[in-house]
Amino acid sequence: MTALDDATAREAGATPDAPAMSPAAASAGRHLWMHFARMHGRDGADPVPVITKGEGVHLWDDRGRRILDGLAGLFVVQAGHGRRELAEAAARQASELAYFPVWGYTTPPAAELAERLAHLAPGDLNRVFFTSGGGEAVESAWKVAKQYFSLRGKPTKHKVISRATAYHGTTHGAMAITGLPAMKKDFEPLAPGGFRVPNTNLYRHPEFDGDAEALGRWAADRIEEAIGFEGADTVAAVxxxxxxxxxxxxxxxxxxxxxxxxxxxxxxxxxVSDEVINAFGRHGHPFACSRFGFTPDIVTCAKGMTSGYGPLGAMITSDRVIEPFLEPGVTFPHGYTWGGHPVSAAVALANLDLMEREDLYGRVLGNAAAFEATLRKLEDLPIVGDVRGDGYFWAIELVKDKATRETFDAAERERLVKGFLPRALLDNGLYCRPDDRGDVVVQLAPPLIAGQAEFDEMEQILRHTFTEAWALV
Structure with missing residues (x-):
């Protein structure tokens, strides 16, 4: 490249090592307000990454690079990208009936999907309230809990207890349940009534010496302690x-x-079992509460229900919870325009058929140990402190001192998590999630069709990138 070519490229948002900015990236830099993303400089030297195609477990960007999808989009694309039968299910339903609400009405796919989910859910969770997505499902769960107790003559039971660092959504109600103070500070005051208890991060509780059972007993007792402190007559849900x-x-x-x-x-x-991420095979079962041996009163879910081929969420309640709402004259005054959308419901039915036909639940159960073993190979790196997770949902915690488990300070997090890792991982061919809302982790949740070849590819890219990161910090 000549000096003149170099200058021209810079004006177009390129460097000698990178091509000119694509039209989509340029438009996004000027007009797109991205979610959970910094937007400074995205119309210049740091353009918005543009993903143009997906096939199986891989993505392609506007530069023609093939990228392994290590996060299933956003814990969503269970069946993989490019599944024509799911696109065709959407097209068939849209050509027959593109939209009608479930506000006192239904459509065949919404009714069929409600029955299907009731059969998949554990115990007597038989009533399905559709939403557009996961945060709305959590919002709905809190509202239904409040009204449930009001209808039962206990209107003071309105508070909700959740765990430290947990994320449950961004609406004002769901955010009040979320245990991430930094995410909430710009939007306070939020809905009152959200209270926090400790989570079950065994790595950050070394006093339990690796005894998960002891930590579990202690953490559960903190829930009972919080209920007692607030008053059981004021607490509606955990x-x-x-x-x-x-x-x-x-x-x-x-x-x-x-x-x-x-x-x-x-x-x-x-x-309430919040399974917006955990449900639909991520842990080898339709609902993860079955994997961990408990039956909740309410399940919230979304993401993998359609494998991302349409937006849809749901709140599923037990017979006990729906009972007072079936009394004469009672209404749950709550709903969403897109909840139970017939196209998304048709896609969800096709997706559940596909998952059962290809036994993706069994595939996760059969491959989970191999996935874990492959990721644990990274424990020999000085920057890797912990590898934890279950099924096809894993995190690698990064530390700056393995012996003391010392984490990174604010400046190091800025350089590592906000600066280096997202772009380096993508450039090295892996899309996954660096996150420092708690301690510094990189999360992996590939499509459920992934196998050993993809596990090995992830491990190799992570090893290379973490080695680069260690040199940086």
Missing amino acids: VLEPVQNSGGCLTAPPSYFARVREICDRHDVLL
Whole structure:
């Protein structure tokens, strides 16, 4: 490239090592307000990455690079990209009936999907309330818990208890349940009534010496302690994820969930299993609460229900919870325009058929140990402190001192998580999630069709990138 060519390229947003900015990136830099993303400089030297195509477990960007999708889009694309039968299901439904609400009405796909989900859900979770996505499902769960107790003559039961660092959504209600103070500070005051208890991060509780059962007992007891402190007559629900996302794939033993179930029953508190990420095969079951041996009163779900081929979420309640709403004259005054959208519902039905036909649940159960073993190879790196997770949902915690588990300070996080890792991982051929909402982690949740070849590719790219990161910090 000549000096003149170099100058011309810079004006177009390029460098000697990178091509000129694509039209889509240029438009995004000027007009697109991205979610959870910094936008400074995106119309110049740091253009918006543009993903143009997906096929199987891979993506392609506007530079023609093939990228391994290590996050299933956003914990969503269970069946993989480019599944024509899901696109065709959407087209068939749109050509027959593109839209009609479930506000006192239904459509055949919405009714069929509600029945299908009721059959897949554990216990007596038989009533399905559709939403557009996961945050709306959590919002709906809190509202239904409040009205449930009001209808039962206990209107003071309105508070909700969740875990530290947990993310449950961005609406004002769901954000009040979220345990991430930094995410909430710009939007306060939020809906009142959200309270936090410790999570089950075994790596950050070294006093338990690796004893997950002991940590589980202690953490569950903190829930009962919080209910007692606030007053059982004021607490409506406990909300938890079977595997907590934010903070980095935090697991707990089945005995923890059994103990929480007992505590909720003892104090007449609803147990909500937030499975927006965990459901639909991520842990080898339609619903992860089955994987961990407990039956909640409410499940919230979304993401993998359609494998991302249409937006859809749901709140699924037990017969006990729906009972007072079936009394004469009672209405749940809540809903969403796109909840139960017939096209998305048709796609969800086709996706569930596909997952069962290809036994993606069994594939996850059969491959989970190999996925874990492959990722644990990275434990020999000085920057890798912990590898944790379950099924096809794993996190790698990065540290600057392996012996003391010392994490990174604010400046180091800025350079590593906000600066280096996202672009380096993508440039090295892997899309996944660097996150520092708790400690510094990189999360992996590939499509459920991934196998050993993809696990090996992820491990090799991560090893190369983490080695680069260690040199940087």
